[in-house]
Amino acid sequence: MVNEFEIKKQICDIGKRIYNRNMVAANDGNISVKLSDNEFLCTPTGVSKGFMTPEYICKVDAKGNVIQANPGFRPSSEIKMHMRVYEKRPDVGAVVHAHPTFATSFAIAGIPLTQPIMPEAVIALGCVPIAEYGTPSTMEIPDAVEKYLPYYDAVLLENHGALTWSVDLLAAYMKMESVEFYAELLYKSKMLGGPKEFDKEQIAKLYEIRRKMGLPGKHPANLCLNKNGMNCHNCGGSCHSQEEGTTSNAADAELVASITRQVMAQLGLK
Numbered sequence: 001m002v003n004e005f006e007i008k009k010q011i012c013d014i015g016k017r018i019y020n021r022n023m024v025a026a027n028d029g030n031i032s033v034k035l036s037d038n039e040f041l042c043t044p045t046g047v048s049k050g051f052m053t054p055e056y057i058c059k060v061d062a063k064g065n066v067i068q069a070n071p072g073f074r075p076s077s078e079i080k081m082h083m084r085v086y087e088k089r090p091d092v093g094a095v096v097h098a099h100p101t102f103a104t105s106f107a108i109a110g111i112p113l114t115q116p117i118m119p120e121a122v123i124a125l126g127c128v129p130i131a132e133y134g135t136p137s138t139m140e141i142p143d144a145v146e147k148y149l150p151y152y153d154a155v156l157l158e159n160h161g162a163l164t165w166s167v168d169l170l171a172a173y174m175k176m177e178s179v180e181f182y183a184e185l186l187y188k189s190k191m192l193g194g195p196k197e198f199d200k201e202q203i204a205k206l207y208e209i210r211r212k213m214g215l216p217g218k219h220p221a222n223l224c225l226n227k228n229g230m231n232c233h234n235c236g237g238s239c240h241s242q243e244e245g246t247t248s249n250a251a252d253a254e255l256v257a258s259i260t261r262q263v264m265a266q267l268g269l270k
């Protein structure tokens with residue numbers, strides 16, 4: 001049974017973290033958590049995410065309609081963007097939107113995070129594409145993000161910020177940290193003359209580590225991105241290894257990840 005109050009406190013903690021780490025300014029950013037197929041908690045619109053207490057948090061249904069909100073609070077203006085992620089990715093338990101400075105600078109410059117430059121970024125994220133610009137609070141943003149949802153766990157929002165999602169709130173927040181750290185390293189290495197990228201063999205080894213770890217989510221190690229019109233590392237996602245007959249590795253990794261999640265949930269570790 002989900003302890004709703006505990007989750008509200010977690011949302012406030014993550015709000016403080018994104019505010020204190022300069023991932024949002026003023027009242028920017030929003031956070032949501034799935035409680036059940038038709039109940040979601042989300043941050044209210046127009047408040048600083050660094051100063052929230054549990055009574056700020058609103059509850060909405062799968063369409064983003066208010067189920068419960070205390071007087072003076074309305075759900076985030078970007079709730080439709082969050083709901084589209086949950087609709088298209090039933091494996092997702094939480095969504096985080098922020099404006100971290102390096103990642104947002106890449107989003108403004110129109111440069112996706114696709115260069116394979118350090119092991120953790122390749123293993124944890126794969127690539128971070130840019131969803132085409134949409135006016136905040138309208139359906140333009142969910143519509144722009146949708147095509148990336150089957151293939152990625154993070155996107156940059158053109159001229160706007162970043163959006164990450166994962167199995168639970170901590171994991172979705174960690175994705176945001178990873179995106180920002182990757183963007184910062186990419187920016188700084190460009191200042192130093194340009195990053196030295198991994199070659200195909202190095203990338204293939206990192207994909208293999210990812211498969212062995214059985215990490216949840218969508219990643220080029222388990223998907224044939226280029227065949228689906230998505231552009232990631234130059235090695236072409238896992239198409240190459242699938243052609244060599246390792247499709248079952250990807251399926252095995254998904255299965256191991258799903259069993260691991262169930263065991264951790266039963267042990268109360270999720």
Ligand code: 13P
Pocket residue numbers: 027028029030043044045046047075076077078136
């Ligand atoms: P809300 O305060 O409505 O969640 O909006 C903040 C934001 O960052 C919009 O992109």
